[in-house]
Amino acid sequence: MMADIQKAQKLASLVLEEHGVQQPPVDVLALAQDQGIRVVFQELEDKISGMLVQTGQETIIGVNARHHANRQRFTVAHELAHARLHPTHPTVYVDGMMVHFRGEEERGSAPIEVEANAFAAALLMPEDFLRDDLHNRTVDMFDEAAVKRLAQRYQVSVQALTIRLMELGLLRGLSQELSR
Structure with a gap:
C-alpha cells in the first residue's frame, strides 16, 4: 500500500474548514474534542509520543x-x-480495548504513518496560511530568526516547520547548499 498524501492533506483542509479555523495557531485540542475525541496527557516512556485508544464507546x-x-x-x-x-486499522488489544502506541521507530516510513504525518503537518501548518504569512515569498533557510518566528506563530518545532516549508517549495537556499 502506498501512502495517499494528497488524501491526508485534503482531509486536514476539510477539518480546518469544518471548524472555521482561519489563522494560526490551530487549536488542535479543540478540533479533537469537537470530534468527540478525549485527549489525555500522561507521563509515558520517552520514546512513546502518543497512542490512540478506541474502547467502542469512546476514542481517546x-x-x-x-x-x-x-x-x-x-x-x-x-x-x-x-x-x-485509519479508523479500522488493526491495533493492539489490551483488556478489550484497541490501543496503538506510536513512538520514535514508528514515525517513519509505514504508509499509514506517512499519511498521519502529512495530515498533521497540513493541519498545523496549512499551506494557505503559510503563503499568506509569507506574502507568497520564500524563506531563506539561513534566516534562523525568521524561521523561528514563524514556528512560534504556528506553535510547531523549527524542524517540523522547515520540513513543511521544504515540501511546499517555500524554503530558499536549499538547492544552493545541496549543489556545493
Missing part, C-alpha cells in the same frame, strides 16, 4: 506529558489523523 488520544508542547500538538494532530484516516 494519549499524549506523552513529558514532551515539549509543540511536539504534543503534533502528536495530537498525528493521532487525530489515525482516528479519521
